[in-house]
């Protein structure tokens with residue numbers, strides 16, 4: 033069983049500029065106090081909870097948007113002014129997201145985090161296969177992007193398999209290192225074929241795919257590698273995250289043994305063996 037993450041601390045971040053598009057996903061740039069957010073391991077799969085309300089002297093003055101919104105980490109860089117984080121801000125009509133989108137540069141935003149168990153990269157594995165279904169969630173590629181540089185820096189190889197309708201946008205391509213081998217699957221037959229070819233080559237898989245693909249993915253791995261071993265395939269799950277601390281149960285997802293688990297504290301990245309057999 034995965035270990036729940038410790039309770040996070042509160043942070044005052046500041047908007048570093050307008051929303052930026054990274055690998056097809058809008059991201060909110062925020063400056064956090066240097067060293068205030070843990071940077072152990074990859075940030076991919078981890079998230080913050082953002083308060084969507086005006087503050088005076090650090091106190092909320094507006095309760096119309098009561099719940100915080102989860103913002104997933106896309107990128108982190110150390111700047112002179114502090115740690116700059118790009119957090120995925122979904123381009124939907126949610127009032128909290130719209131409120132964050134309207135914040136001007138320099139405005140403070142209160143965060144809790146980072147939360148969650150993110151992806152873990154192997155110490156020894158050389159070949160990483162990323163699986164991303166953009167037809168299910170156009171933001172998933174951005175959420176896995178932070179795995180690329182650490183893997184390439186240690187001399188590993190990365191293959192990216194994308195399920196998408198149409199062709200890959202040039203703007204998305206520009207965010208992918210040239211060393212990454214990219215395959216696209218415009219339909220289900222091409223996806224299945226590409227998986228069959230790629231799985232034997234991989235030492236590890238990191239995936240952003242919908243729940244309906246877990247069983248087929250487990251079976252494809254078993255067909256090529258005889259069994260699905262723990263540690264071989266990690267999946268970022270989609271869940272409704274509200275409290276982030278395991279209290280509200282809004283984020284529960286079914287597990288392979290017929291139980292349920294909380295994605296906010298035990299995930300949102302899970303080993304595939306926990307989700308499918």
Ligand code: FES
Pocket residue numbers: 272273274275276277278279280281282283284294295296297
């Ligand atoms: S978000 Fe509340 S229990 Fe997971």
